[in-house]
Amino acid sequence: MKKKVLATLLSVAMVSTVLAGCGGSSDSASADSSAETTEADDAAAAEDAGDAAAEEGTEEGTDEAAAEEEIPTSTFGDPNGTHLEMWTFVELHGQHYGNMVEMWNEQNPDRTIEITCTTYPYADMHTKLLTSLTAGTGAPDICDVEIGQFPNVVAGESTWLVPMNEYAAPYLDTMVQARMDVYAGADGNYYGIPYHVGATVMYYNAAAMAEAMGISQEDVIAKIDAVVTWDDYAALGQEYLDAVATDGKYWTSVDTAGCDWQWIAMAEYGEDWTGGFGGTANVQLDSVKKMLTMEQEWVNSGLAEVSPDGHVDLEAGFQNILDHNIVSFPKAMWYMSRFTNYMPEESGNWYIAKCPVFEAGQKCSVGIGGTGTVVTQQSANQELAAEFLAWAKMSEEGEQLIWDNLGFDVCNTVLWNDDAFAHDDSNQYNQFFINYPYDVLYSIKDDIGTVYTTAISPTINEQMCNVTLNDILENGMDVDEALQAAQDVVDLEQ
Amino acid sequence: MSKFKKFFYSQKAAPYVFVLPFILSFLFFWIYPLCSTITMSFQDITPTGTEWVGLKNFSKLLKDTVFHTAILNSFEYMILTLVLLIPFPMLFAVLMDSRLVKAKGFWKACLYVPALTSVVISGTLFRLMFSEYSTGQMNVITAALGLGTFKWLKMKATGLTALLVVCCWRWTGVNMLYFISGLKAIDTSLYESAEIDGASAWQKFRYVTIPLLKPTTIYVLTISVYAGLSMFMESYMLWAGPDSPNNIGLTIVGYLYKRGITKNQLGYGSAVGIVLLVIALAINIVQLILNGTFKKEED
Numbered sequence: 001m002k003k004k005v006l007a008t009l010l011s012v013a014m015v016s017t018v019l020a021g022c023g024g025s026s027d028s029a030s031a032d033s034s035a036e037t038t039e040a041d042d043a044a045a046a047e048d049a050g051d052a053a054a055e056e057g058t059e060e061g062t063d064e065a066a067a068e069e070e071i072p073t074s075t076f077g078d079p080n081g082t083h084l085e086m087w088t089f090v091e092l093h094g095q096h097y098g099n100m101v102e103m104w105n106e107q108n109p110d111r112t113i114e115i116t117c118t119t120y121p122y123a124d125m126h127t128k129l130l131t132s133l134t135a136g137t138g139a140p141d142i143c144d145v146e147i148g149q150f151p152n153v154v155a156g157e158s159t160w161l162v163p164m165n166e167y168a169a170p171y172l173d174t175m176v177q178a179r180m181d182v183y184a185g186a187d188g189n190y191y192g193i194p195y196h197v198g199a200t201v202m203y204y205n206a207a208a209m210a211e212a213m214g215i216s217q218e219d220v221i222a223k224i225d226a227v228v229t230w231d232d233y234a235a236l237g238q239e240y241l242d243a244v245a246t247d248g249k250y251w252t253s254v255d256t257a258g259c260d261w262q263w264i265a266m267a268e269y270g271e272d273w274t275g276g277f278g279g280t281a282n283v284q285l286d287s288v289k290k291m292l293t294m295e296q297e298w299v300n301s302g303l304a305e306v307s308p309d310g311h312v313d314l315e316a317g318f319q320n321i322l323d324h325n326i327v328s329f330p331k332a333m334w335y336m337s338r339f340t341n342y343m344p345e346e347s348g349n350w351y352i353a354k355c356p357v358f359e360a361g362q363k364c365s366v367g368i369g370g371t372g373t374v375v376t377q378q379s380a381n382q383e384l385a386a387e388f389l390a391w392a393k394m395s396e397e398g399e400q401l402i403w404d405n406l407g408f409d410v411c412n413t414v415l416w417n418d419d420a421f422a423h424d425d426s427n428q429y430n431q432f433f434i435n436y437p438y439d440v441l442y443s444i445k446d447d448i449g450t451v452y453t454t455a456i457s458p459t460i461n462e463q464m465c466n467v468t469l470n471d472i473l474e475n476g477m478d479v480d481e482a483l484q485a486a487q488d489v490v491d492l493e494q
Numbered sequence: 495m496s497k498f499k500k501f502f503y504s505q506k507a508a509p510y511v512f513v514l515p516f517i518l519s520f521l522f523f524w525i526y527p528l529c530s531t532i533t534m535s536f537q538d539i540t541p542t543g544t545e546w547v548g549l550k551n552f553s554k555l556l557k558d559t560v561f562h563t564a565i566l567n568s569f570e571y572m573i574l575t576l577v578l579l580i581p582f583p584m585l586f587a588v589l590m591d592s593r594l595v596k597a598k599g600f601w602k603a604c605l606y607v608p609a610l611t612s613v614v615i616s617g618t619l620f621r622l623m624f625s626e627y628s629t630g631q632m633n634v635i636t637a638a639l640g641l642g643t644f645k646w647l648k649m650k651a652t653g654l655t656a657l658l659v660v661c662c663w664r665w666t667g668v669n670m671l672y673f674i675s676g677l678k679a680i681d682t683s684l685y686e687s688a689e690i691d692g693a694s695a696w697q698k699f700r701y702v703t704i705p706l707l708k709p710t711t712i713y714v715l716t717i718s719v720y721a722g723l724s725m726f727m728e729s730y731m732l733w734a735g736p737d738s739p740n741n742i743g744l745t746i747v748g749y750l751y752k753r754g755i756t757k758n759q760l761g762y763g764s765a766v767g768i769v770l771l772v773i774a775l776a777i778n779i780v781q782l783i784l785n786g787t788f789k790k791e792e793d
Contacts, residue, residue: 123735123756130758134541152758156541256648256739308627310739316627458757462737470739474648492557 072119077101081112082381084388085140087129091119092406093144093195093371099401100392113388115142122146129153133160133376141379142389147182147370150192151455154185162375163189167386171394174414176367178450183372186277186455192372193393196408198332199365199448200264200355201440202233205327207349212244212327221434224353230294233328233356237303240327250305253317253326254295256469257310259461260368264330265291267366267449268357274454281456281490283464284483290358292472292479299473306473310465318342330355332368333409336429336437340407351434354444363447403427409441416442459493460486535764551765561766563741564749565773570654571745572722575661579718580711583666587673588703602674605667617660617731621647624656624732647733653742660728665721669714676710677703712785716778723774726751746770 072091076098088094094117105112118140120128126149132138133156145153154161168190172180176197183192204224210217227233237251254261266272269287272279298304305326308316312329320326322343339346354364373393375386392398399410400421407429415421422438423430430436468486471477501507538547555561586605590598608616623631624646633643646652680703688698704711726747730736733743736752744752746766754763782788 127755130755134758134760152756155758159542309625316625319627319629466737466739466741470648474645474739489559492554 073116074098075114075116077114078105078112079114081105081114082384084113084115084142084379084381084385086115086117086142086144087125087140088117088119088144089122089125089146090144090371093117094119096401096405097142097392099405100398101388103397104388104391111384113384126152132378137378139376139378141381141385142373142375144371144373145192147372147453148458148461150183150372150453151457153374154183154191155455157185157187157191158189158377160377161185161191162377162379162382162386163191164193164375164386164390165190167390168193168394171390171412174412175394176411176413176448178448179367179370179411182367182370182450182453184277192374193389194411195371195373195393195402195406196334197411197441197448198334198367198369199409199441199444200260200267200330200332200368201365201437201444202328202330202353202355203335204351204353205321205324205346205349206351206434208324208327209240212240214243217434221351224351227353227356228360230356230358234298234303237328241303248325250303250326252298252304252328253307253312253320254299254304254473255307255311256473257307257465258313259464259469260311260330260332261291261295262288262464263366263368263451264355265358266451268359268362268364270363270449272451273460274452274456276452277454279454281454281460281494283460283468283486283490284480287358289479289483292469292483296472296476296479300476313338322346333437333441334369334407336432337407340428340432347432348434350432352437352440354440354447363449365444365448366451367448403429409437413445416445456490456494460490463489531764531767534761535768537761537764539760541758547761551762552769554762555765555769560741560744561749564744564746565769567742567744568723568725568746571657571661571725572719574654574658575665575722576715576718578658578662579665579669580714582662583669583714584673584707584711586666586670587677588699590670590674591677602667602670605670607667608664609668613664613727613731616664617728618734620656620660621732621734624652647743648739650740650742653732653738656732657725657728657743660732661725664728669718672710672714673707676707680706708785712782712787715781715785719777719781720774723770723777746773 072094074094086094086097097115097117101113101115125144126146129139129143129145130152133153163185168175168180175194179194179197180190183190183194185191204220206217206220206224210220213220223236223239227236234251241249241251262273265287266285269285271285271287273281273283273285273288275281295304299306308314308320311317312321312326312331313335318338321329322345339350357364373389375382375389379385393402394412396412396415399412399415402408402410403415403421404427410416416438422442423436425431463486467489468482471482471485472479502511535551536546536548538545538550589595590602595601626633626643626645626648628634628637628643630646632646637643644652646656684702684706685698688702693701724747725745729738729743729745729748730751736744736748736756738744747770750763750766750770753759753766
């Protein structure tokens with residue numbers, strides 16, 4: 001009898017440990033994901049992840065994926081309203097929807113919404129989204145998707161995502177068309193709603209230049225405004241470097257882990273290495289060659305250094321700017337928030353101007369980075385979610401908050417020239433920079449080119465940032481040779 | 495009742511009942527994924543449907559230079575870890591087992607603690623230490639030594655060094671423990687008789703310790719070969735993602751992750767996984783045959 005009891009006990013114990021094994025892990029997993037943490041003060045960390053993402057975002061952001069254990073979740077709106085789930089990789093984005101949902105509920109008391117925004121680290125969020133879309137279950141109603149990752153998500157077209165055409169229609173006439181197009185699927189439907197244009201401009205540290213060159217800030221600004229071509233830009237840089245005459249000081253830094261410079265060149269010549277939707281990718285473009293050759297010369301002549309850690313939107317890049325090791329660089333308008341967040345002591349020093357061009361008369365800017373927000377087919381309230389999303393990101397109310405809180409160059413061009421909107425001195429970005437950012441944006445209104453983000457983009461970006469740019473700028477490889485190698489890799493994928 | 499009783503007391507059934515939990519979990523978590531990986535490697539899996547593509551994924555792998563880089567990196571890393579992580583832990587284990595070292599518990603703990611820390615945290619710390627900016631710890635050290643600063647994670651040699659530093663920091667203690675347990679199993683009378691025969695310390699190590707440690711060494715070798723080839727976390731954390739300059743930190747599993755997870759090309763990712771499996775199996779089988787593991791004890 002004893003034996004029998006013992007045997008039974010043992011087998012029960014064994015079976016239960018097996019089950020406990022399975023159960024245990026799934027338990028802890030679900031506990032993790034639903035952990036209702038308050039909006040912890042890791043806003044900075046979460047943001048970082050997103051910022052990185054706002055760039056081309058292949059590699060950055062993942063560090064936070066690791067470092068950040070807490071998942072900030074916030075719920076806004078009417079507890080009795082329709083519940084929507086929203087995922088993002090930038091906590092501030094979630095707060096934007098929080099603000100917008102309050103406003104929506106006031107305007108639509110019969111159709112109130114409660115929204116729960118969860119901020120995941122950049123890489124985690126995109127992996128989770130792709131996995132849940134593939135699995136057909138577990139995806140949120142609304143989700144932010146970074147432009148570099150967008151091709152992977154939009155590949156699912158209307159199987160995965162809700163076409164936004166109908167919901168975006170009321171706002172389309174004032175929107176920058178190119179920004180809607182970048183979030184379109186191969187079937188021509190719009191699947192993502194943009195936050196910003198991401199127009200690329202040139203940032204100059206006018207204060208540091210004035211100090212080094214021994215002239216007034218006004219004179220420096222006059223010199224900057226006189227820059228038209230890249231030759232002018234290099235000449236001004238040389239003038240600054242001659243004046244400063246210190247080792248370790250450079251005019252600018254060129255990127256090995258980001259393709260911004262190449263994008264600018266392509267936009268200036270009206271080229272696009274992806275070939276657009278349905279086109280054939282070709283990285284051996286004249287514009288790209290010209291830019292790379294110029295960058296290589298600058299590195300060799302000491303005019304430019306290679307950005308520490310690969311590009312300026314990283315901790316080392318911020319430090320480099322704070323140390324005044326570089327005093328100018330091109331970056332999209334959204335980089336303004338990096339100044340206010342990470343380099344507040346630079347307030348009042350920086351001047352924003354349009355980018356130089358190769359030949360006078362060319363376009364001088366390009367929309368870089370961005371986040372398209374999608375509504376998934378898994379949503380139980382697709383219509384409400386889509387309508388709310390379009391309103392939250394494209395209406396004037398929404399655009400106002402995007403500019404005030406997120407510091408983006410909004411896609412509604414009518415606002416660019418709106419005095420109350422663009423010249424509001426209580427806005428932190430207007431306070432931070434010497435000139436009004438929107439004045440620059442308005443002046444280049446018709447000069448913003450487009451480089452598409454298509455299915456081949458992640459491959460091109462990866463090859464460029466991992467291999468080609470390093471070979472050319474760090475290892476001094478011949479530009480044609482490096483681009484041929486890149487083309488071979490790209491060809492394998494198309 | 496009697497049937498039940500019979501079943502439980504049956505000499506034949508009981509062993510199966512006891513191994514059942516393992517078999518079930520093995521089938522469910524290993525065999526099933528393995529089979530579905532094999533099928534998936536012959537498919538092209540897109541959001542809108544799955545298509546059989548035959549050997550297309552594998553023929554693409556043959557032409558994929560990035561994948562070749564990944565294989566080379568993994569091999570280099572594996573071989574260097576074998577060179578570093580077998581002799582040194584063995585040496586430490588012998589030291590720990592000898593009378594030369596005091597406070598053994600303390601030293602053992604010191605060497606073992608890294609294995610308990612999360613790679614995620616330590617990897618992030620190492621990445622900051624190996625930063626190319628002049629304030630990174632390693633650059634502070636090399637600058638103080640008059641060697642100048644390095645772009646650690648941008649160059650092949652220094653990048654590999656960084657990876658090996660992380661790896662040794664992490665695994666030395668674990669391998670040392672394996673060797674210590676191996677040493678404990680060696681009969682002390684063998685050393686005594688060697689001493690009587692006038693053997694020097696080196697001769698005792700060479701002719702008694704090493705041969706008798708062979709089973710442990712083979713075990714450590716086998717797991718190190720696989721661990722080396724399948725390394726992912728260390729490189730992922732050091733470069734904050736699967737991308738690194740000139741792909742110096744790309745490993746086979748890193749490439750699998752990149753294709754399968756971040757690019758959602760599960761078919762192609764599966765093919766990468768199959769290649770890794772074949773390589774690891776081939777190396778280990780050859781290695782085990784050479785070491786005579788498959789021979790009968792008596793031979």
